[in-house]
Amino acid sequence: xxxxxLWAAExxxxxxxxxxxxxxxxxxxxxxxxxxxxxxYAQGVMALFAALTLxxxxxxxxxxxxxxxxxxxxxxxHFGWHVPAILAIFLTGVVMVGLAIFIERFVLRHLVxxxxxxxxxxTIGLAYxxxxxxxxxxxSEIKTLDVGLPQGISETIDEAxxxxxxxxxxxxxxxxxxxxxxxxxxASLTIFSQYSxxxxxxxAVADDHQAALSVGIxxxxxxxxxxxxxxxxxxxxxxxxxxxxxxxxSLSLIALKALPVLMLGGFTSIPGAIVGGLIIGVGEKLFxxxxxxxxxxxxxxWFAYVLALVFxxxxxQGLFGEKIIERV
Amino acid sequence: MLYREAGDFKTTYVEDGQTFPIKFDRIAxxxxxxxxxxxxxxxxxxxxxxxxLVPFLIYAVAAIxxxxxxxxxxxxxxxxxxxMAVGAYACYKLMTSFPEVSILIHVVLAGVITAAVGVLFGxxxxxxxxxxxxxxxxxxxxxxxxxxxxxxxFYNYSASGQISAPERTVFGIEVTGANxxxxxxxLVCLIFVTACAWLARNLTRGTTGRTxxxxxxxxxxxxxxxxxxxxxxxxxFAVSSFFVGIAGALFFAVYLGSxxxxxxxxxxxxxxxxxxxxxxxxxxxxxxxxxAAFMVLMPVLLKNILVGGLGWPTxxxAHFELVIVGGLIVVFLILxxxxxxxxxxxxxxxxxxxxxxx
Numbered sequence: 181x182x183x184x185x186l187w188a189a190e191x192x193x194x195x196x197x198x199x200x201x202x203x204x205x206x207x208x209x210x211x212x213x214x215x216x217x218x219x220x221y222a223q224g225v226m227a228l229f230a231a232l233t234l235x236x237x238x239x240x241x242x243x244x245x246x247x248x249x250x251x252x253x254x255x256x257x258h259f260g261w262h263v264p265a266i267l268a269i270f271l272t273g274v275v276m277v278g279l280a281i282f283i284e285r286f287v288l289r290h291l292v293x294x295x296x297x298x299x300x301x302x303t304i305g306l307a308y309x310x311x312x313x314x315x316x317x318x319x320s321e322i323k324t325l326d327v328g329l330p331q332g333i334s335e336t337i338d339e340a341x342x343x344x345x346x347x348x349x350x351x352x353x354x355x356x357x358x359x360x361x362x363x364x365x366x367a368s369l370t371i372f373s374q375y376s377x378x379x380x381x382x383x384a385v386a387d388d389h390q391a392a393l394s395v396g397i398x399x400x401x402x403x404x405x406x407x408x409x410x411x412x413x414x415x416x417x418x419x420x421x422x423x424x425x426x427x428x429x430s431l432s433l434i435a436l437k438a439l440p441v442l443m444l445g446g447f448t449s450i451p452g453a454i455v456g457g458l459i460i461g462v463g464e465k466l467f468x469x470x471x472x473x474x475x476x477x478x479x480x481x482w483f484a485y486v487l488a489l490v491f492x493x494x495x496x497q498g499l500f501g502e503k504i505i506e507r508v
Numbered sequence: 509m510l511y512r513e514a515g516d517f518k519t520t521y522v523e524d525g526q527t528f529p530i531k532f533d534r535i536a537x538x539x540x541x542x543x544x545x546x547x548x549x550x551x552x553x554x555x556x557x558x559x560x561l562v563p564f565l566i567y568a569v570a571a572i573x574x575x576x577x578x579x580x581x582x583x584x585x586x587x588x589x590x591x592m593a594v595g596a597y598a599c600y601k602l603m604t605s606f607p608e609v610s611i612l613i614h615v616v617l618a619g620v621i622t623a624a625v626g627v628l629f630g631x632x633x634x635x636x637x638x639x640x641x642x643x644x645x646x647x648x649x650x651x652x653x654x655x656x657x658x659x660x661x662f663y664n665y666s667a668s669g670q671i672s673a674p675e676r677t678v679f680g681i682e683v684t685g686a687n688x689x690x691x692x693x694x695l696v697c698l699i700f701v702t703a704c705a706w707l708a709r710n711l712t713r714g715t716t717g718r719t720x721x722x723x724x725x726x727x728x729x730x731x732x733x734x735x736x737x738x739x740x741x742x743x744x745f746a747v748s749s750f751f752v753g754i755a756g757a758l759f760f761a762v763y764l765g766s767x768x769x770x771x772x773x774x775x776x777x778x779x780x781x782x783x784x785x786x787x788x789x790x791x792x793x794x795x796x797x798x799x800a801a802f803m804v805l806m807p808v809l810l811k812n813i814l815v816g817g818l819g820w821p822t823x824x825x826a827h828f829e830l831v832i833v834g835g836l837i838v839v840f841l842i843l844x845x846x847x848x849x850x851x852x853x854x855x856x857x858x859x860x861x862x863x864x865x866x
Binding site for chain 1: 584
């Protein structure tokens, strides 16, 4: 096989893996959008917040240490213990549920029946708020997250492909793990929403708020539930991205990566988020690989958006979105 | 007691349809203009010009522009930063290519170029609606910033990749470059703000503005009563981008002097201007000013209190600022989703009836 083709294939494989990570973030968006009609810009910051909290708990940092030191002139930094990864993940999950209750109680409850744009702006405000709180709580320096996920090049695939094609593919083991975890997550979410009582309630709310209310489903509980699930998805996404590139502010920008994924897949479709993520991941890598060198590189910043834009002109509701029916 | 419409009889349609139907408002408006043009330039100093007044005026222009698109025509856009960058780079290229032409003309031309780019990116709005459109405008944001970063022609092949404004004068007075006086910067911006606000106000209350509002309220219904959606949406994008482009040109040439596109015109700028119009009030020219004032003043105030007053380290103060800004936005949206303009309206209604509310 010609070398060019092999490189393209490798870029494509890496794109698929990156697409899975995009899909993970997009999934959080879709869940919230479906259940509460809120376009949650804060999803990326939630991932950052979750990752920061996870690192903070694992290292036994004192929350708000900087602030306390500045106000009271003390010198505290760490509790001096290390929490095992499993327990820390569980505790972070509890924090995310707390966050969901907080958001429902203090933000969403007061914004019922407002236009979509107001809710969207509120989540941007929320994003700023959480970013500030996260930095104040755990400090803003770049942290490394090590929850025991495998890292580095996968030798098995390297060897196997070398034996087949005479050229070893470079694929990060973390990406493979991320793919498996994402698949598990999606499968369990599907099972949850198809077969459990709460899951059915969730789908009912997604279909029609008022009808759901009239058969006795508590909207508030569903909102807390769905924001908790989104928080949990954010935790998983934050863990993966954090392990890949360190826990830092740029983590929150993955929200911007997930937006074109959403547009492409449709805001209301879980399979859409996955397929859209894969298309964008692969397209982006292949474009950078083939056209990027001609125009000066760094096309990854905008390619996804332009692709989604062009696509939407032909199909305004995205790949799997519900058909938009307009009446006067 | 002064704020009355009783006894103020209108005898012509022109009088009836004027912007400030109440005499008190009219007089207040003229006094405000007189103070802004006649008094402030003599007492302004560098700190007030650079930290408060000049950014406020420039953001007001940008906010008016975005308000036309979002508030009047109902097309949500997150590409403001990118369009401001177009204005800035157009102004820079014009300034360096035609040094003999007046900078004022360059700023207006930069607006025209931005309007053309705006129309181009507005084309998808004919097919895409709502949040899909909002996200689609992000394509403009990222693509334009990338373009200005990567194509050396735009920054005249300078080594740093930055653009910096050469020194230009208006009537012999320097208005761009490092040695500009505070009052000159202020006056240039003020002239543009006044002209833009006047233009915007008169556009929005005429036929153009009404077609925009018809499209905003329900585009299919508007189409049925004979509004051409193609024309309405594209003019909204053009006019809006024109103002945003002027704001970008002023921001670069008069306010900052030199610009690195990714830092100055990034996505945060888009959100900032969007916050201004939401907090100020959608579909209101006054709201654009109020929102711009709010978003410019609040960080200055917070910084003065936290760093100057309490003596906290700047990084903690910066994080705290994020928390407060974010929290305030949420609180504001909950308490008054129609923005400062609505508060102003309610206050005026109350004033008319005061002191006998029944």
